[in-house]
Amino acid sequence: MTTDAAITVEGLRQRYGDVQAVDGVSFEVSHGEFYGILGPNGAGKTTTLEIVEGLRRPDEGRATLLGKPSWPRDKKLLARIGVQLQASSFFERLTAREQIHTFAELYGISRKRADAMLERVGLTDKADVRQDKLSGGQEQRLSIACALVHDPELVFLDEPTTGLDPQARRNLWDLLRGIQAEGRTVVLTTHYMDEAETLCDRVAVMDHGRILRVGPPAELIGELGAASLEDVFLQLTGREYRE
Ligand SMILES: Nc1ncnc2c1ncn2[C@@H]1O[C@H](COP(=O)(O)OP(=O)(O)OP(=O)(O)O)[C@@H](O)[C@H]1O
Incomplete structure (x- = not known):
């Protein structure tokens, strides 16, 4: 090898x-x-x-x-390395923004970068929504953002x-292609x-x-x-x- x-x-x-x-x-x-x-x-x-x-x-x-x-x-x-955690591994009762800020803190990453990742996965307008109130697709995108926060x-x-439903799957595919393109x-x-x-x-x-x-x-x-x-x-x- x-x-x-x-x-x-x-x-x-x-x-x-x-x-x-x-x-x-x-x-x-x-x-x-x-x-x-x-x-x-x-x-x-x-x-x-x-x-x-x-x-x-x-x-x-x-x-x-x-x-x-x-x-x-x-x-x-x-x-x-970034590992996408299952939704069940999120911290309890936190909003999307609080979740990703917590991950960012663990890695010593700025909140600014964490917010940029939320934007990247299209969740800025859901930042104040509690993670357990997000749709399945939004939760998956949040977990991907958390996995990528430390670059x-x-x-x-x-x-x-x-x-996920077919449309949400296709949206996520675009996001995943972008991750590789970087x-x-x-x-x-x-x-x-x-x-x-x-x-x-x-x-x-x-x-x-x-x-x-x-x-x-x-x-x-x-x-x-x-x-x-x-x-x-x-x-x-x-x-x-x-x-
Ligand atoms: N902690 C565990 N204790 C006992 N058996 C386990 C454990 N984890 C997995 N297994 C068994 O090992 C086999 C492989 O499981 P694994 O989760 O790696 O497969 P998988 O391909 O990821 O499946 P899935 O698509 O359902 O997640 C299965 O038969 C599973 O039941």
């Missing part, structure tokens, strides 16, 4: 009791790449990301972020559009094949804790003579993607 990659992952394995959640996962993400990890519920996407982000120690294998081991955790390295080089998004590396997990197809430079198709195939969506579709990524999944696993 080359050493100038933004992320390298080698031979990750993670077991929870009887469940082999991650079963020998290796991949590499280049600087500036938009990389998707695609798979159904329980495929092992979140566990893989948590290990790569340095939030979880794997049973086996290793991951590096920006050339440094992600475990043991390195505070300096964590400051260079990270690498951004991890775990199913950022789950539960030169950041983006890693995204998703259930949505169309999302992976439209956003990702490359996707890793994952099932039962293993990566079955990696490549640019159009190439995977072409190589397998498939009609869509959904069809790619069907061909690789022998079963329909939709549960």
Whole structure:
């Protein structure tokens, strides 16, 4: 594996009791790449990301972020990555502005920059609304703004559009494209094949804790003579993607 990659992952394995959640996962993400990890519920996407982000120690294998081991955790390295938290991880009863100001304070970032991030995700007019009163799409945008407030080089998004209506998903896609266009590396997990197809430079198709195939969506579709990524999944696993 080359050493100038933004992320390298080698031979990750993670077991929870009887469940082999991650079963020998290796991949590499280049600087500036938009990389998707695609798979159904329980495929092992979140566990893989948590290990790569340095939030979880794997049973086996290793991951590096920006050339440094992600475990043991390195505070300096964590400051260079952004992790989109689930809405349930917000501080309780704070407005959108108070939420992002709190994140900014943790990182020693100015309130001015935090306000600029709210503007960037189109939430300035919702700044005084309590986070639990925001719509699903607005909450997702707030969590992305919080993940970006310290200007990270690498951004991890775990199913950022789950539960959103089609228009809100498309709006969020524009935001995510903009994040990459600024030169950041983006890693995204998703259930949505169309999302992976439209956003990702490359996707890793994952099932039962293993990566079955990696490549640019159009190439995977072409190589397998498939009609869509959904069809790619069907061909690789022998079963329909939709549960
Ligand atoms: N903390 C845990 N304890 C026990 N089992 C777990 C734990 N976390 C995940 N698992 C199991 O490990 C497997 C992989 O889960 P993981 O959350 O990594 O998958 P995923 O692809 O992210 O799924 P989803 O799309 O539903 O979030 C699943 O079978 C899940 O039930």
